Amino acid sequence: xxxxxxxxxxxxxxxxxxxxxxxxxxxxxxxxxxxxxxxxxxxxxxxxxxxxxxxxxxxxxxxxxxxxxxxxxxxxxxxxxxxxxxxxxxxxxxxxxxxxxxxxxxxxxxxxxxxxxxxxxxxxxxxxxxxxxxxxxxxxxxxxxxxxxxxxxxxxxxxxxxxxxxxxxxxxxxxxxxxxxxxxxxxxxxxxxxxxxxxxxxxxxxxxxxxxxxxxxxxxxxxxxxxxxxxxxxxxxxxxxxxxxxxxxxxxxxxxxxxxxxxxxxxxxxxxxxxxxxxxxxxxxxxxxxxxxxxxxxxxxxxxxxxxxxxxxxxxxxxxxxxxxxxxxxxxxxxxxxxxxxxxxxxxxxxxxxxxxxxxxxxxxxxxxxxxxxxxx
Numbered sequence: 019x020x021x022x023x024x025x026x027x028x029x030x031x032x033x034x035x036x037x038x039x040x041x042x043x044x045x046x047x048x049x050x051x052x053x054x055x056x057x058x059x060x061x062x063x064x065x066x067x068x069x070x071x072x073x074x075x076x077x078x079x080x081x082x083x084x085x086x087x088x089x090x091x092x093x094x095x096x097x098x099x100x101x102x103x104x105x106x107x108x109x110x111x112x113x114x115x116x117x118x119x120x121x122x123x124x125x126x127x128x129x130x131x132x133x134x135x136x137x138x139x140x141x142x143x144x145x146x147x148x149x150x151x152x153x154x155x156x157x158x159x160x161x162x163x164x165x166x167x168x169x170x171x172x173x174x175x176x177x178x179x180x181x182x183x184x185x186x187x188x189x190x191x192x193x194x195x196x197x198x199x200x201x202x203x204x205x206x207x208x209x210x211x212x213x214x215x216x217x218x219x220x221x222x223x224x225x226x227x228x229x230x231x232x233x234x235x236x237x238x239x240x241x242x243x244x245x246x247x248x249x250x251x252x253x254x255x256x257x258x259x260x261x262x263x264x265x266x267x268x269x270x271x272x273x274x275x276x277x278x279x280x281x282x283x284x285x286x287x288x289x290x291x292x293x294x295x296x297x298x299x300x301x302x303x304x305x306x307x308x309x310x311x312x313x314x315x316x317x318x319x320x321x322x323x324x325x326x327x328x329x330x331x332x333x334x335x336x337x338x339x340x341x342x343x344x345x346x347x348x349x350x351x352x353x354x355x356x357x358x359x360x361x362x363x364x365x366x367x368x369x370x371x372x373x374x375x376x377x378x379x380x381x382x383x384x385x386x387x388x389x390x391x392x393x394x395x
Contacts, residue, residue, distance in 0.1 A: 072168075073168040097143075098140070099141075113142075123204045178199055195288075207278060208277070238255070244274075321340060323340045325386065369391070372386045
């Protein structure tokens with residue numbers, strides 16, 4: 019009996035090397051194994067299966083028995099497994115990410131079915147690595163017949179893979195203004211990125227969840243922390259068909275981007291973004307030592323700064339005054355007016371404007387506009 023069992027195992031493995039193209043479909047592997055591969059009797063004697071395969075033959079299994087297999091995934095991606103039964107009351111299938119069965123990543127099973135379709139299936143996003151498959155039987159429906167099963171596996175690569183777990187202490191380096199593609203799986207639900215900001219200003223975050231729904235709610239949710247994790251800003255949650263997008267305002271320093279999610283491939287970027295410029299549309303002197311500056315009304319800003327000088331290059335005799343929105347006057351046609359007093363009479367002054375946004379008591383500015391001039395009465 020031992021010799022026959024051993025020959026069966028070796029014969030199954032040799033037959034597994036014979037492959038052919040399978041039909042195209044939602045749950046069709048790239049290759050077919052022409053006959054079954056006899057499973058190992060323990061985790062230490064597992065039989066290696068391709069990540070994409072389908073048995074065309076049946077594998078017999080004894081009463082209250084277990085067969086063990088393993089499959090190696092070359093990258094993160096969606097792994098699907100199917101089970102078909104014959105003459106059995108119940109056969110269960112479990113997938114583990116190690117030979118330690120304390121953490122099961124997939125499970126499926128069927129009861130009281132014969133020659134069924136691939137209805138005993140499960141689908142999960144899994145990280146690159148080796149996974150162990152255990153097929154367990156209970157009892158046959160008809161004891162005069164052998165109970166048996168067939169297996170099918172399908173792997174759809176994300177084209178990315180993790181090199182160890184990310185943490186605050188072990189983040190990936192992110193370069194500003196670049197696009198990164200990453201993924202979450204059933205065994206990896208958290209990514210950390212470290213980014214250095216060298217220039218104070220506005221930044222724009224975008225993220226897209228690219229993967230099909232595997233199970234449950236698939237998303238990628240991002241939060242930006244300062245270096246000591248004391249301050250944080252939620253950047254948005256991307257899910258299938260609903261990208262995330264947000265503007266943030268950052269001072270120079272080191273930041274940590276923590277992205278959490280569930281079984282999804284995602285793409286994100288953090289880019290420099292300019293605050294909308296103001297514009298001086300008209301300058302006049304309505305009275306002695308006074309100037310009235312008409313500017314374009316910019317939405318979404320907290321206020322304006324007016325800079326003025328008797329030098330057209332603003333290289334000397336420069337003064338700057340800040341005006342909150344409430345301290346400006348609506349002038350109609352999407353314009354506002356600002357008045358400056360105590361100027362020198364009969365001097366030609368140049369005026370320019372920039373907008374600002376205030377965040378956490380810090381002001382972030384746009385570029386300066388072009389200047390316009392007027393001679394003061």
